[in-house]
Amino acid sequence: MYKKGLVKIISLLFAAFFALSLSLTAFAEGENVKASVAQPEKTAAQETMELFRNFDGRILSVAKQGDVSLYPENSWEGIKSAIKKGADIIEIDVNKTSDNYLVLIKDDDFSRMCVDPSGKTITSKVSQTEAWEVIAMCLRQGRGGEAKEPTDCHPQTLEAVVRAVGTKAVLMLNFDSDIRDDVYNEIYSLGALDRVIFKIKGQAGAIKKFISSHSEENLAVMGEYSGNVVFSATGYIKKMKKAGVAASMLSVKNPNGVIFDKSVTKTFSSIRAAADMTDKKRCGEREDNESGWNDLLSRGYSIIETDYPGKLVDYIAQYEKEKAVLERLTEKTGALDLTKYGYKSAKALEKELEKSRVLLSTHTSKQALNEQYSALNSAYMSLDAADGSTNGRTVTAGRVIAALLITALFVFSQVIVYRHSRKER
Numbered sequence: 001m002y003k004k005g006l007v008k009i010i011s012l013l014f015a016a017f018f019a020l021s022l023s024l025t026a027f028a029e030g031e032n033v034k035a036s037v038a039q040p041e042k043t044a045a046q047e048t049m050e051l052f053r054n055f056d057g058r059i060l061s062v063a064k065q066g067d068v069s070l071y072p073e074n075s076w077e078g079i080k081s082a083i084k085k086g087a088d089i090i091e092i093d094v095n096k097t098s099d100n101y102l103v104l105i106k107d108d109d110f111s112r113m114c115v116d117p118s119g120k121t122i123t124s125k126v127s128q129t130e131a132w133e134v135i136a137m138c139l140r141q142g143r144g145g146e147a148k149e150p151t152d153c154h155p156q157t158l159e160a161v162v163r164a165v166g167t168k169a170v171l172m173l174n175f176d177s178d179i180r181d182d183v184y185n186e187i188y189s190l191g192a193l194d195r196v197i198f199k200i201k202g203q204a205g206a207i208k209k210f211i212s213s214h215s216e217e218n219l220a221v222m223g224e225y226s227g228n229v230v231f232s233a234t235g236y237i238k239k240m241k242k243a244g245v246a247a248s249m250l251s252v253k254n255p256n257g258v259i260f261d262k263s264v265t266k267t268f269s270s271i272r273a274a275a276d277m278t279d280k281k282r283c284g285e286r287e288d289n290e291s292g293w294n295d296l297l298s299r300g301y302s303i304i305e306t307d308y309p310g311k312l313v314d315y316i317a318q319y320e321k322e323k324a325v326l327e328r329l330t331e332k333t334g335a336l337d338l339t340k341y342g343y344k345s346a347k348a349l350e351k352e353l354e355k356s357r358v359l360l361s362t363h364t365s366k367q368a369l370n371e372q373y374s375a376l377n378s379a380y381m382s383l384d385a386a387d388g389s390t391n392g393r394t395v396t397a398g399r400v401i402a403a404l405l406i407t408a409l410f411v412f413s414q415v416i417v418y419r420h421s422r423k424e425r
Contacts, residue, residue: 030177043167045195048088052197053246055270059302059316059363062172063309064278065106065143072113072309074104075153076161083169084100089197089303090165093156094175094183101131101273102158102179110137113144114155121146131157138254142196164193167367172197180210193217199224199249204239209242222274222303223248226282230258230411240343245424247272247303260284265300274303291316294365302363315366322369323360329369329373330356333380342384352379 005268051057066078067085070152077092090369093106102128105113108131110122114137122137122250128246134155140148158173165171173196175183180200187196200207206221225236233250248271250259258264265273275296286292289308293315296304306312334353338346352375359372 005151030169037318045167045170048170049220051088052272055268055272057272057302059297059304059319060088060272061086061309061312061316062274062303062305063090063093064091064276064305064307065093066090066280067309068142068307072141073143073152074106074155075139076156076164077149077153077166079161082309083165085308089170089172090200091174091305092158092161092174094173094179095126096182097126097131097134097181098128098327099130100182100240101130101134103134104156104158110134113140114138115140115150123258140334158186159190162187162190163194167195167340170195171196173198174199175204184214188217193219196220197222197246202212204236204243207240207245208243212332221245224250224251225249225259228257228259230261230264233259233264234267237264237271241271242308245271247274249274249276249303249305251283253274253281255284255286257284260296260299262299268300272303273301273304275301276305278305278307288305290366294367297365298368299365302361314415319366319369322366324375326356326369326373326376327360327375329380332358333376336383345379345383349376349379349383 014092034211040305048060051060052414063079063085065073066075067081067087068078070081071078074092077091082090083128085391092104094102095105095108096102105126107113108127109125114122116122117136117138119138135157137155138150139153139155141151142148166363168381171192173183173187177200178286183198187193198210199222200210203226204223207221211219211221223236223240223243225233225248227233237248248268250273252259252263277286277292280286283296286295288308289311293304304312330353333349334357336349338349341349352372356372356376359368
């Protein structure tokens, strides 16, 4: 009887323990569900928009008009390819047809980019053509011209592209000021204001008015300045800051133009500086490659428009790795007690540490990061050892005292010898 009662008690205890375990598991799972609901993963577009608004954010890649190295400009195929290659932002050109549809065509007429199904160049104007006619045209390869072959790619409407891209990337819209309201209304109706950037040319006053008239939407805007006058450039940047612009593009043909000088780029203390590398006339004759990117990034630019989105994305990934490596070495050497090392070698390390910290706090190039890592690592490897085997380069309090005592003993012995010799004489 006693044994049966004991077994029953033990069974009840096991059952209670099992029920408690299930309850705790369910509670934990419930908390995890709550956490996942409260903190959903950010989309690619959300992350890019946050970076775009963050002056200290990483370098951003802009595929101008899509992947034009493989597909026609502003084509869906080119846009899709650029997204697949990891471009943060796709810049597209917007125009308006005669029946008030917004389409992705840059020029006022079709002659550079479009042919009919038979291959004949189309010379009519966008504003005089209906949308159904536009999307039936065929686009020439790349950026067009008579020398470029027609393709099976067709022009697209802005609505179709915005819907197709979704949250996979951010679109930057380039358009003339006379259709600004049309473009805004289209994006608003599509519920896509949080994943597009309005690229606006023109006077700072007009840009400020556009932003303030839509202040509740907190629009992402990039201004654009072209010129080579230092006071005009810095003045424009300051006005853009006050207007609430997140970035501004600067362009000039002169390789040594003022927009490439630190007197201008240092003005970008809260908004990003952007450069268009797809046209040499807009980036001081620099090449759209690693050499050109290094040059402009070292001058403070942090948004690059390119024809080669895949290569730029790879460059940025390598840049981030170089930066992470330098950060780790800076943290490691910065934690050292330099009083344990030789004065000269410690000072040399301190100098390189300061350079590293400054470099890591600003926009710079992959090349500069690599060179600074080598300099800091060299200074670290050259530190005098703390175990005394330093070839006489380590200066410590004990060694100083010992040296003084030896010197004093030597002087004292010389005095005794001198006095003894005088007595003998």
